[in-house]
Amino acid sequence: MxxxxxxxxxxxxxxxxxxxxxxxxxxxxxxxxxxxxxxxxxxxxxxxxxxxxxxxxxxxxxxxxxxxxxxxxxxxxxxxxxxxxxxxxxxxxxxxxxxxxxxxxxxxxxxxxxxxxxxxxxxxxxxxxxxxxxxxxxxxxxxxxxxxxxxxxxxxxxxxxxxxxxxxxxxxxxxxxxxxxxxxxxxxxAGSHTPALNVSSDTCKAEDVAGGIINASDQALGQVASADTKPVLLVKALLDSHNTLLEDLQKLSVAINQAIDMSEFISGMDAIKLSHPILQVNLGTTSGEVLEQGKPQNCFENAEGSLDFRRDLLLCSLSEENLMKIFDFLGNKVFFLWNMFLNFHRANSRKILTYLRNAWAKDRRAEWSIWMLYSKLEMPYHYLNSGLEEPPHNGVHERVSSLLKLNDPAQLAAMHAELHRRSIAQMKINNRFIQDMHIFRDPSHIPIVIVEHIMNTFSENSYLKNVDLIGGHGPSSISGKQLPGASPPQQSRDLKVVVFVHGFQGHHLDLRLIRNQWLLIDPKIEFLMSEVNQERTSGDIREMGQRLAQEVIAFLKKKMDKLSRSAALRDIKLSFVGHSIGNIILRTALAEGIMEPYLRHLYTYVSLSGPHLGYLYSSNSLFNSGLWLLKKFKNTQCIHQLTLTDNPDLQKTFFYKLSKQKTLENFRHIILLSSPQDGYVPYHSARIELCPAASWDYSKRGKVFLEMLNNCLDQIRAPSSEQRVFMRCNVNFDTTAYGKNFNSIIGRTAHIEFLESDIYAKFLMWSFPEIFQ
CATH class of the missing domain: 2.60.40.150 (C2 domain)
Known part of the structure; x- marks a missing residue:
């Protein structure tokens, strides 16, 4: 048979x-x-x-x-x-x-x-x-x-x-x-376990295949077309499996500084005289040579594929019987190495897990770069308007309006992201990473994140001068300042606090997805999900800021007291995350006098679609109508402040005064997230950048807008003794799943997607972990 x-x-x-x-x-x-x-x-x-x-x-x-x-x-x-x-x-x-x-x-x-x-x-x-x-x-x-x-x-x-x-x-x-x-x-x-490898010395004798090796290269070329390639493919696969397993064992041993007992493996190899050319090429001349030098001698050297080509020719020239002998021999070797790894893993499971986790964290940026685009821009000088002495006539005004529509930054950003999304749909993604199906199931529907590093050429200590956007990160750790009156203790630790502030008519758990991602990257943080303004966001933003400042200070004192019982407090790293007008509330809180002692401990600020420059130039007519109704019939005070209608003199409005407060200057990292699809917050306002319409506005409104813009940017460009990073991140969500509904028409879908999706936050945090640790 x-x-x-x-x-x-x-x-x-x-x-x-x-x-x-x-x-x-x-x-x-x-x-x-x-x-x-x-x-x-x-x-x-x-x-x-x-x-x-x-x-x-x-x-x-x-x-x-x-x-x-x-x-x-x-x-x-x-x-x-x-x-x-x-x-x-x-x-x-x-x-x-x-x-x-x-x-x-x-x-x-x-x-x-x-x-x-x-x-x-x-x-x-x-x-x-x-x-x-x-x-x-x-x-x-x-x-x-x-x-x-x-x-x-x-x-x-x-x-x-x-x-x-x-x-x-x-x-x-x-x-x-x-x-x-x-x-x-x-x-x-597979699935069995043996303490030792028992391989007969005649498993693969050279004399059994000598006839098939002579002039193998010439003979194989004529036999490849007719040969059954499946046995050859399986032998090659086992060779690759053996080499990969051996290399990984060596890497893990070095990485966790734990030696592996290879004596049985070496003795088993010495018992078998590796005179077969295929095994010599792929497994090394002797096992001792492979292991004692700390790296494989022959199995991973592949000069322009010559060794692979030679191996393939030799394999195709062998008889089925000799292929079977090589197959059995390799199967025994892989089985032995696999069981050796399992024993090694059981003895060092925690160290191996820690090493693999660190390797995984380093690889995230490379894997997720599919959905992230990077660029560097210089921090601009003071913005000015067009410089014309008189307002343009009607004909000029029409040409200017057409020009503004063609060069609308929000539309250009959306087009850029959409073109990249289409290119992703054409990609064939096949790498060696384990692919998370939450992301890879449908890659073209994942948010596109365009990261702009703003280079502060005015600061000699600019963090961005030392950051390679594509190749790596900046410093992985930054030493904190010693608290006043504290002597350097032997056991001390930092208190890392992150405050999450919801937006208009929001809930204190709105930002829980961002909080969870932050906890994954740094489990040691203490977090405050601000509740003090819940159901109280229709009044004066100044009062909201005062309540938030008191809540933050009470939380800090509580955590400082708790920490002092077990260790000395070395430094405080105080970070803030805000959504929508929550960003204005937290900036107002930072301007309160009671926050003054803590300003020098500000660390990272993440703004999710925050209207930092108000609604002077909002182009969403439907949303503007809603704001008008809130002001007209409900007399919502915060809406008057957001639209700069709380005072007839624009330079006496809440927003203008806030722009002069040093609310951004003390942060070490500032990240402004915006979306061109967000119709609730003007794109330029979320990014703290020039609005094209304002540069051609010759009224007092245009002048006040440029002053507010320059006031905010002056704080970010101000020289600092600490390294600082400033990034604008344009997030383009896939909103096709929502279809055409009222929320998508008025631009609310993308605004809320910042709260209901965390993939963009995962991309950002694991790409720049030093900012969030």
Whole structure:
């Protein structure tokens, strides 16, 4: 009975998933939770599901008897794995799981073992806190609260070790610390464990294939077309898997400063005389040579593809029997290296996770650069109007109006982003990163972020002079100032506080998605979700600012007192995030006298669509009509202030006076986010930049606008003893999913999208982590 090649040459993917910790950021409900994991080949039916092969509990979960019920389990119906149920009682609660699950994936329907991607699925199962006993598991199985999927691309299937944070969704904000480890294995080896590699010395003898090697290059060229390429592809895939696994083991060993005992591997290699040219080319002449030098000698050198070409020719020239011997030999070697890694991982799981997380953070900017565009601009000198002594006549005015429409910055920004969005739709994205399907499922619908670094040429200490926009970041840490009267203690720490301020008729939790992203990048921050002006945003902005200042100071004193009980206070880093008129309220608070002692501790300021220059030149007629109605019939005082109608003399209005207050000068980082799709806040006002209409306005209104603009920019360009960064970020949302409705017509959709989406914030924070730490 003839054995078919496909029965002899079989490989499988082994995917090991290490679930370290479940951290509750912002779950809305207390209750029992459980993580369910499954995987399958992309584009294949449910018959190609991954099968759980082994489960290893590294450490006992840190749960009390009342916080855990039952044990982990494997469901044979859908080949899924579920962690033990655990109880969530409060925010920022940690559940240490420390468990590794290994899945086996048999080959997909594709001929090439690496032609398809793998879909990894995490489900968050929920049951009421009242459930207990036998009914608990049934309730968990019935309620999948959220799903987070990842795609492991074909390029990663030869071998991968990566951090993979699971966040689920905006309504189930958690962080599950997960790392993914995978390797291509010979079928029959994967999923098993052996302490040593037992390989016969005659596994691959040179004399068995000598006839096929002589003049292999000449013979192979004529045989490639007729040869069965599948065995060759599988041998090449195992070679790549071996080389990748060996290289990764060495990298991890060096990175965490832990030596790996390779004695068994070396002795096994020495027992086998590697006289086969293919193995010499790809595996090194001796294993000791590879390992003792700290880097592979031959397996990763590839001068213009010559070694790969030579290897392919030799493989195609070999008989099926000799290919099978090489295949078996490589399968044993990969199996041994894989088990060596698993043992090494179990002994050093936390160090490896930390290293992979740091590597993941560094790679985010490269991966997400698909949706981010960067540029550098110089800080402008004082803005002036057109310089004409007299207002233009009607004919000139018409030409000017046409020119302004053609050069409208908001329209140009929207066109720029839309062209880039179309180019993304044409891309074929296939890299070695694990792809988050919240982002990669439909890349053309992800927000486009255009980052403009404004170069302050007036400051000798400009941070931007030392920042490479494309290649890297600025300093990763900035030393803080010592508080007055404090002696340098042996144990001291910074108090990092971020204040979130909602907008008009907003809620104190409006900015919770931005808060959660900030907590992910810096879990040590203390945050204040300002409530003092909730349901009180229709009055005088001055009073709102006073209330906010008092709330911030009370919060700071409380946190300072708490910190002083355990450590000495080294410095305060006080940051603010505002949405809409919340930005004006917080700037007003900073102008209050009681805030004076804390101004020198201001750190990062993030403005989400803030009307910093008011509504003097708002082009949205529908929105302007709404403002007029609020002023006319409700006499809303803050609307009078926003539109500069609170005083007949523009230079005595609230906004003009605020522009003269030093509310921006003390921040070390200033980031202004705007959107050309936002019809609620004028584009130029959110960006603190020149409005073209104002430069051609020869009335007092135009003069006052330019004075306010220059007053604000003077604060940002002012020389500072600290390094400062100033960025304008243009965010272009995909609003097609909302269709044509009243909100999209009046421009509210994009304004609210700053609160309902956090992808743009994720891109920005992980691209410039030093600004948010």
């Amino acid at each position: 003839k054995i078919e090649p496909e029965d002899m040459f079989k490989t499988v993917q082994e995917v090991a998933i290490y679930v370290h910790r479940f951290h509750n950021l912002d779950l809305f409900q207390q209750g029992w939770y459980q993580i369910k994991i499954s995987m399958k080949w992309e584009n294949d039916d449910n018959s190609s599901l991954g099968t759980p092969a082994r489960v290893v509990q590294y450490e006992a979960p840190n749960l009390g008897c009342d916080e855990i019920y039952g044990v982990w389990r494997i469901n044979d119906r859908d080949n899924s794995f579920s962690t033990q149920p655990f109880q969530i009682k409060y925010a920022r609660q940690d559940i240490l799981l420390s468990i590794l699950i290994s899945f086996i994936l048999s080959p997909s329907k594709h001929e090439d073992p690496c032609a398809s991607a793998v879909i990894l699925k995490f489900e968050l199962m929920y049951a009421s806190i009242l459930e207990i006993g036998c009914d608990l598991q049934a309730s968990l199985d019935a309620c999948s609260a959220a799903i987070h999927e990842f795609r492991i691309p074909p390029k990663a299937l030869m071998g991968l070790h990566s951090y993979c944070p699971v966040h689920f969704d905006a309504f189930h904000a958690v962080l599950v610390d997960v790392s993914i480890h995978l390797s291509l294995q010979k079928a029959g080896k």
